[in-house]
Amino acid sequence: MLDVIRSLGMEYCAANPGSSFRGLHESILNHGGNSNPELLTCLHEESSVAMAHGYAKIEGKPMMVMVHGTVGLQHASMAIYNAYCDRVPVFIVAGNILDVKYRRGNAEWVHSVQDAAAMVRDYIKWDDNPVSLSHFAESAVRAYQISMTPPYEPVLLVADGELQEEPITEKNLRVPKLVMSAPPQGDTGAVKEAARMLVAAENPVIVAGRVARSQHGIELLVKLAELLQARVQDQRLRMNFPTAHALYGNPGVLPLNPNVRDADVLLGLEAQDLWGFTHKMTPVNRFGMESQSVMQPGAKIITISAVDLNHKSNYQDFGRYVEADLAITGDAEATLPALIEEVKLALTAGRRQTIQDRGKKVAEANEQSRRRHRELAAVAWDASPISTARLAAEIWAQVKNEDWSLVSWDRMVSSWPTRLWSFSKHYQFIGTHGGSGMGYGLPAAVGAALANRKHGRLTINIQPDGDLCYAPGVLWTAAHHQIPLLNIMHNNRAYHEERMYIALLGAKYDRSPEKSDIGTALKGPNIDYASLAKGFGLYSEGPIENPNDLGPAIKRSIERVKKGEPVLLDVVTQPR
Amino acid sequence: MTRKIWVGFLAAAGLWAQNPKASNTAPANVNNGKRLFEVKACYECHGWRGQGGLAGARLAQTKLNLPAFRNILRNPPPSNMPPYRAAVLTDQEIADLFAYIQSFPPPVPVEKIPLLKD
Numbered sequence: 299m300l301d302v303i304r305s306l307g308m309e310y311c312a313a314n315p316g317s318s319f320r321g322l323h324e325s326i327l328n329h330g331g332n333s334n335p336e337l338l339t340c341l342h343e344e345s346s347v348a349m350a351h352g353y354a355k356i357e358g359k360p361m362m363v364m365v366h367g368t369v370g371l372q373h374a375s376m377a378i379y380n381a382y383c384d385r386v387p388v389f390i391v392a393g394n395i396l397d398v399k400y401r402r403g404n405a406e407w408v409h410s411v412q413d414a415a416a417m418v419r420d421y422i423k424w425d426d427n428p429v430s431l432s433h434f435a436e437s438a439v440r441a442y443q444i445s446m447t448p449p450y451e452p453v454l455l456v457a458d459g460e461l462q463e464e465p466i467t468e469k470n471l472r473v474p475k476l477v478m479s480a481p482p483q484g485d486t487g488a489v490k491e492a493a494r495m496l497v498a499a500e501n502p503v504i505v506a507g508r509v510a511r512s513q514h515g516i517e518l519l520v521k522l523a524e525l526l527q528a529r530v531q532d533q534r535l536r537m538n539f540p541t542a543h544a545l546y547g548n549p550g551v552l553p554l555n556p557n558v559r560d561a562d563v564l565l566g567l568e569a570q571d572l573w574g575f576t577h578k579m580t581p582v583n584r585f586g587m588e589s590q591s592v593m594q595p596g597a598k599i600i601t602i603s604a605v606d607l608n609h610k611s612n613y614q615d616f617g618r619y620v621e622a623d624l625a626i627t628g629d630a631e632a633t634l635p636a637l638i639e640e641v642k643l644a645l646t647a648g649r650r651q652t653i654q655d656r657g658k659k660v661a662e663a664n665e666q667s668r669r670r671h672r673e674l675a676a677v678a679w680d681a682s683p684i685s686t687a688r689l690a691a692e693i694w695a696q697v698k699n700e701d702w703s704l705v706s707w708d709r710m711v712s713s714w715p716t717r718l719w720s721f722s723k724h725y726q727f728i729g730t731h732g733g734s735g736m737g738y739g740l741p742a743a744v745g746a747a748l749a750n751r752k753h754g755r756l757t758i759n760i761q762p763d764g765d766l767c768y769a770p771g772v773l774w775t776a777a778h779h780q781i782p783l784l785n786i787m788h789n790n791r792a793y794h795e796e797r798m799y800i801a802l803l804g805a806k807y808d809r810s811p812e813k814s815d816i817g818t819a820l821k822g823p824n825i826d827y828a829s830l831a832k833g834f835g836l837y838s839e840g841p842i843e844n845p846n847d848l849g850p851a852i853k854r855s856i857e858r859v860k861k862g863e864p865v866l867l868d869v870v871t872q873p874r
Numbered sequence: 875m876t877r878k879i880w881v882g883f884l885a886a887a888g889l890w891a892q893n894p895k896a897s898n899t900a901p902a903n904v905n906n907g908k909r910l911f912e913v914k915a916c917y918e919c920h921g922w923r924g925q926g927g928l929a930g931a932r933l934a935q936t937k938l939n940l941p942a943f944r945n946i947l948r949n950p951p952p953s954n955m956p957p958y959r960a961a962v963l964t965d966q967e968i969a970d971l972f973a974y975i976q977s978f979p980p981p982v983p984v985e986k987i988p989l990l991k992d
Contacts, residue, residue, distance in 0.1 A: 578952070672990045676981040677934050678923035685925060691989040712927035718990075794918070798929060798954075801915035806956035811915035873918055874927040 299457060300325040302435045303362060304334055305473045306442045308389065310353070310748065311335035312346035313364035314373075318393030318409050321462025322364060335362050338748075339778055341771030343370045345741040347377035347452075349772065350388045352705060352742030355536075355728040356749035358511060360387040360445055367394035367414035367456060375418050376735040381452045382421035383615045384535075384732025385508050385568075385605065387445040388452035395459035396427070406459075414456045420612045423451035431461055431468050439474045447479040448604040448629035483636060484602055484628030492565070492600045492624055493640030497649055499563035499598075501656070502528040503547075506538040507569035507603075509630045513724045516540070518634040519567070525641050527657030531557050533570055534708075534716060537727040542720040544661035559592045566601040566620070567630040573618035602637075604629040615733070671717040683870045684845045686788065690714035692848045693758060693786060696856055700756040702726065705746035706739055710762050711788050712874050725755065736793075737768030740785070744776045747783035747864070756859060757782065761866075763789040763820060763827065770830060776864035777835035784859045785831075785866040786852070789841065790873045791821045798873075831866035840868025900966060907974025910967055919954070924978050929954070934978040943975075944968045 299322060303311075311326060313319070326337050340346040343365045350361035365374050371392050381388050392414045395401050401410055415425035424444045428434035434457070441453040484492075496502050504523060510516045519538055523530050523545045530539045531547035539546055547557050558564060558576055566572045576599070579589040593599075599622045606627045609616055626633065645653075675687035690711060698719070707730035708715045721727050728746055731738035743759035750757045766787070776783055797818035801811035815821075824841070831838035837858045839851050848869065855865040911917055919930030926932030931953075936943065947958040947968055963971070984990050 672984050673981075674926070674932065675990055676984050676987055677932060678921060678925035679982050679987060681921075681923045681925070683922060685921070685923070686927065687925075691987075695989050709928060712929070797915075798918045801918055802954060802956055805958050805962050808959055808961040810913075810962055811918075812913045814915050814918070872921045872923075872925070872927075874921070874929045 299431065299434055299438075299462065300330050302438045302473050303391075304330060306389070306438065306476060307359070308335040308362045309357075310338050311362040311364055312338040312340050312349050312745075314340045314343050314346060314370065316364070316366035316370050316393055316409075317405070318366050318368075318370075318395060318459060319364045319391065319457055319462065320393075321459065322391065322393070322457055325462075338775060340775055342769040343373035344377045344737055345744075345769045345772040345775065347374045347381060347388060347390070348738050348741035349745030349748070349775075351377065351381045351384065351386050351732075351738065352728065352745030352747075353749045354381075354386045354388065354450075354745075355384075355742075356703070356705070356725050356746045360389040360442070361745065362389045362391060364391045364393065366409055367392040368409050368411050371414060371417060376733070377738065377741075378418050378452050379421045379613070380731045380733040380735045380738050382423075382613075382733065384729065385449045385451060386732070387450040389442060389445060390422075390452060390454040391457050392454055393459065393462070394427075394456050397458075397460055400460050415454045418454065420610055421452075422454050423608060425454040425456070427456040428458070428461070431466065431471055434461060435471065436474055439476050442476060443479060448481045448632070449608050451608060481629040481632035482604055482607065482627070484626035484633040486636065488624060488626045489633060489636045490640050492602070492626065493637055493644045495563050495598060495600060495624065496526055496528070496565060497641055497644040499526075499561075501560050502526055502563045502565060503557050503561035504528050504530045505558070505564060505566045505569045505572065505575060506530055506532045506536075507567060508535045508729070509538045509567045510536050510724060511631055515631040515634070516722075516724055518631065518638065522634060522638050522641065524657075525638065525645070525653075527653045527660065528565075529557050529660050533575070534713075534727065535570055535729040537721060537724050537729075540720070540722040541716055542722070544664055545657070546664060559594065561593065561597055563598045563600065564593065566599065566603070566622075567634075568603050568605065569601065571617040572599070572601065572620045576620075598623040600624045600626070602626045602628060602630045602633050675714065675718060678872065680845055681872065682843050682845065683790070683872050684843070684848060685872050686711035686874060687714045687718070688845050689760070689786070689788065689848070689869060689871055690718050692845075692852060693760070694719045695849065696852045697756060697758060700856075701754065702756045702758060703746065703750050704758050704760070705743045705750075706758075706760045707731070708760065710874070711760055711871070715760070725750065725753075736765050739765040741769065741772040743783060743785065744772050744781055744864075747776070747781050748779070751782060756856065757784065759783060759785045761785045761787050763787060763791060763825065764793040766827065767820070767825070770834070773831055773834035773836055773864065773866070780862050781864055782859045782862050783864040784852075784855055785864065786855075787827055787840065787866065787868045788871050789827065789868055790871050791824060792819045792873070794818070794873050827866060827868040831868075836864050836866050838866040838868065840866075841870050842867060843870045902969045902973030904970070904973045904977055906967070907970035907972070907977075910963070910971050911974055914958075914963060914967075914971075916971065924975055933975045935980060936975060940969060940972050943972050
């Protein structure tokens with residue numbers, strides 16, 4: 299089993315130990331020399347999977363995760379759902395003892411299951427329950443291939459206890475050759491039609507979801523946008539487009555779709571919830587919601603996405619039906635080269651001039667927008683709790699000359715990093731949790747930092763307090779495995795999104811919002827995150843409440859991180 | 875952007891009161907406004923200094939006058955914010971809140987903040 303797994307190039311295996319996979323565990327240590335994969339000691343299965351989630355978005359390939367087929371998979375399930383919604387590959391091996399005569403005592407009965415993958419089958423791409431070693435070998439290679447064919451998704455393989463531990467009796471065992479599938483490309487005729495529509499458009503807008511998997515993907519999107527001089531409205535689910543580029547859509551403003559309303563042709567590339575992006579709804583009145591399109595009459599929508607190849611029924615991550623004028627099933631990054639060539643062919647000299655004039659206007663508007671962001675960042679600059687704009691600016695001042703990687707979502711801090719920093723490399727931003735399952739942030743950051751370690755990158759995680767509290771034990775995993783990571787808390791002492799909802803609903807019903815702290819605030823007592831981190835073996839400072847103390851603390855922390863340590867700074871911040 | 879929409883909304887509705895009619899409120903109480911800013915959860919979306927963010931508009935250095943401010947609370951434009959009717963905020967409380975918001979210190983000019991220079 300391990301020889302097959304090693305053939306897939308697994309660098310790491312994240313696991314919280316479990317007896318149902320002890321055979322593989324022992325093999326990794328002694329047969330494999332604890333190398334490729336190296337075992338990562340995790341304190342919760344949710345952390346194991348979320349670490350693999352963050353790792354894959356930096357490294358571009360799956361990490362192996364081992365879990366009990368029952369209770370371990372139950373712990374892991376939310377993190378698997380996040381990875382599924384975020385289209386991220388994770389290679390999960392679940393231990394199980396299928397044959398009753400091999401089960402020793404009650405623990406192995408309650409940890410055995412007839413169909414281990416059943417509980418997560420709605421949100422993995424493929425699974426198998428091999429009954430022989432040759433079956434395991436073939437299914438392991440197949441699982442890897444399926445996981446890494448767009449849309450990327452988690453896969454699960456059951457490792458039966460009998461196969462793991464009993465003497466090998468099968469003959470002619472071999473490791474099948476891994477063949478990676480070429481990603482699916484959009485239909486040639488449809489791509490040609492898309493190019494024609496885009497070139498003819500007066501104001502095309504590109505909505506980028508999970509487009510770029512690599513630097514090459516970013517470069518392709520830049521090429522397309524520049525050919526069309528089209529604004530790119532980035533959903534910030536991946537590092538799709540350089541944020542300082544003149545065609546970068548205006549981030550961090552409300553409503554979220556300011557540029558969509560002006561588009562006459564909108565191109566959605568692996569876009570998430572494109573319907574929601576093109577419609578406005580009555581936000582507080584969540585039930586019986588009214589909605590209407592924000593696009594101008596006659597505007598056209600083109601979609602390119604591989605997600606259409608893997609829709610499931612139960613979980614509703616597919617979003618509302620988009621009435622596209624041209625829907626192309628295919629991986630966006632793989633389709634971009636053909637689309638770029640078709641756009642070049644469709645461009646006439648007359649259209650080129652019109653397009654260049656359009657680009658100048660977009661660039662001017664963007665420059666104004668950037669100036670405006672800096673003016674807004676100055677408001678409450680000296681406030682305590684520390685403003686999220688100040689937090690972002692202080693971090694940027696310390697990291698901008700480093701080879702850095704921000705591995706946390708930034709909407710919780712009002713997108714200030716996106717608004718103030720300059721992102722250009724594919725590893726500088728990895729999007730978000732996918733399924734909005736809280737508890738993703740810290741372990742995903744540790745996994746991403748692990749992937750960044752061998753490249754010598756400085757990894758930064760702006761860590762919300764509520765998210766950290768789900769499974770903080772991953773701090774110990776980072777310390778134990780010497781994973782360099784700068785954690786800077788966005789400590790607003792609340793599950794703040796929910797606190798806002800409660801306050802707003804109270805006001806809606808003519809009830810005072812005064813009780814919105816109940817059930818949402820994390821104070822009384824305040825949680826001492828610096829002490830918590832110290833207890834797990836990290837260097838830590840805080841709580842930092844004076845904004846003037848922040849810069850020096852970040853500087854001290856970076857020195858520690860550069861020596862290979864994880865660090866945590868507890869910063870008490872404004873709510874958003 | 876949000877503020878622009880609000881301003882446009884108010885202008886269209888003719889609500890920019892150049893000569894605001896005197897209301898039946900006592901002189902504004904800044905300290906009570908500060909208390910209300912917390913207990914009525916204004917800070918949750920608008921920030922403790924009214925600096926705004928993705929969740930709420932900037933309130934600091936607002937160009938609105940009191941009647942316009944009150945009208946937005948009573949009849950907010952399409953946004954996440956629900957109407958704050960008299961059962962939740964009286965006219966007097968709105969006046970106190972407005973006085974507190976007006977007391978926010980002006981921001982340091984961007985050019986005097988080295989970290990915000992290009």
